[in-house]
Amino acid sequence: MSDAKEGDAHLHRLVLFSDAVFAIAITLLAIEIHPPEHWTSVGELFFLMGPKLAAYAISFAVIGIYWVSHRRLFERIARANGMLDALNFITLGLVALLPLGTELLWEQEAGRAFPVYVTLVALIGVSLGLLWGYAAFIGKLVKPIRPLLATYVLVRVALLPGLMCGLSFFSLVHPWGWGLMAAIVGSLALAGRRIERRAAPQDAA
Amino acid sequence: MSDAKEGDAHLHRLVLFSDAVFAIAITLLAIEIHPPEHWTSVGELFFLMGPKLAAYAISFAVIGIYWVSHRRLFERIARANGMLDALNFITLGLVALLPLGTELLWEQEAGRAFPVYVTLVALIGVSLGLLWGYAAFIGKLVKPIRPLLATYVLVRVALLPGLMCGLSFFSLVHPWGWGLMAAIVGSLALAGRRIERRAAPQDAA
Amino acid sequence: MSDAKEGDAHLHRLVLFSDAVFAIAITLLAIEIHPPEHWTSVGELFFLMGPKLAAYAISFAVIGIYWVSHRRLFERIARANGMLDALNFITLGLVALLPLGTELLWEQEAGRAFPVYVTLVALIGVSLGLLWGYAAFIGKLVKPIRPLLATYVLVRVALLPGLMCGLSFFSLVHPWGWGLMAAIVGSLALAGRRIERRAAPQDAA
């Protein structure tokens, strides 16, 4: 009982700490954006700041999506240990690099920065996937869950955001990418719903 | 029961996360203010820093007012879902732009920055209004409330702060604007009190 | 009952929000300190960075002391209202200016920055005093407390930190100031202990 409560306190502090890092990283995204030195009309202002605001919006969405993923994963986790701390720190360390990645995105006119940015976004997903894989299959830190559902969560968390981010940039050039993205998201959602429905009786028990 | 508790945990993390973003944005308002390189008297110091400190005070009040609005809205909300997350992120994404908006305010001597700033402030209100409108009328996420009161809250949250901010700047040039503002705030408060009094019996039940 | 719980939630969010602002302000104190461009020995490094590190240590202590004051005041407060929100925002708005005040302190060689900095520190105390005075005597937001003790708390919170900060700088030039400071702190502590002892029976009841 005392152990369970201590584990709860550990998990609680870990979640609060992660929330704080997510919140700080998301708010710092705008800190390096400064107004242009000269502008004569609102139109010109937005023209000059457009790339920065677009990069800001993209990274805000990325951190938002990963915060939601992180919240959902940790709803399924029952307790923490030192290894979970360490894996969570890797995720946070990559999230805290997103303000830098955002700057990279708007400073380069050429498309060279895109793959670097997409790689960073994908790595956050992979690190979250590692965290979940460890918690579900090795550390046994999660609430009761069917292996198939746990595997589905792993795949979705680890791959989906990076894939979506990469495909978004790809689709700016090749519009048929949007169709591919819709197909992937749709079939993953369908698969997920089927797996969760089958899993429900046992998980609820 | 378990669902209710999970919904509570979700709402709880959402509120804490929002508070953190508000707190960081409000504290970052001053981060780009630096002392002038040369000053010989306290009077000169304040003369040189006056516009920046004024812009800081205005934005501090704006974030403060929206934090209070956010807190009041979420006191009426009983649970969260993914859509509420997304709408809340839009609000936070606009709040996190206020340090940039503040910089815009003090770097431009001309009044060109005012409408941009007021638009940003008004957009935060609109996004909060959308969030509340969704929570109250579509997502059914709120504690029992009469539709009339919910509508009043929507109007007040969505329009009042932007209107007040715009009228404040307007009144610096046209002093009769202050009277208009007092009339709007006063009649809204009166209407609100009447609606809340009528609503009280049912809501308390 | 429901009102009391809502008041608790309000107070709870207010305290968490304030803690976040204090934490951010205290951590941002160091953000504008950068290493010198050239240094050849550790001694030279510390000689070059000395004034900045000293200013950092002073402001860290100031925020720390005010955080402790804030925590103690709010231990005596039972519920929050809109006015308390507003007064608390004034305190936070001044605290968030301390990174700027710290920069002022190290950029000026002459003593001209000292009075500005001390004024800022003293204003935080005054604003906390206003908050407490309102909560204890006007808004009746505090747990049961004897008026004499409430007045003592008001005086100590509003005046002591500013006085100590001012006297510290004064004493760097006039060493007998340290004696004066010790006398003030000592007699205030003595008075406080006597008042609290007399107040104890009633407050405990």
Next chain:
Amino acid sequence: MSDAKEGDAHLHRLVLFSDAVFAIAITLLAIEIHPPEHWTSVGELFFLMGPKLAAYAISFAVIGIYWVSHRRLFERIARANGMLDALNFITLGLVALLPLGTELLWEQEAGRAFPVYVTLVALIGVSLGLLWGYAAFIGKLVKPIRPLLATYVLVRVALLPGLMCGLSFFSLVHPWGWGLMAAIVGSLALAGRRIERRAAPQDAA
């Protein structure tokens, strides 16, 4: 009873405040890293940013390790007092200097910055050791614990991270340092396990 609850509230706010400072410091580590102005390939980008990213990773690990130490210490602490506040502020004040220390690390090509950085890291450990020593042996603020275990915790917290950090840099030049480090960590872990096993019956009682 009321005292115990107030002490809990104090400890709770202290822990939350510390978590916030740790989270802000760890997220600010990357804030001074900016992309290079010119780069033609991803390889060149990483070559140019390598030292900064390496310094970022090291400091992220250092803050992470100290956050875990802090969390573990405070799991053993039962209540707070003013002295614990003060000692904790010293720890936080040193942690908040790590972004500056990290900058020092990457701006100096020569090894002169290493000892300064290691000293800062070691000082954080010493300050945490002081905090624990005070809480366990003087202030009697901890949950029941055997003196031998308390002493072991003191030694581990105060010395291990600084030693490991110093040895890591040392081992980059003298590879046999890694062996020394493994030996120290291993024997400390062994000693710790033996002490905790012996201590368990009494502590559990």
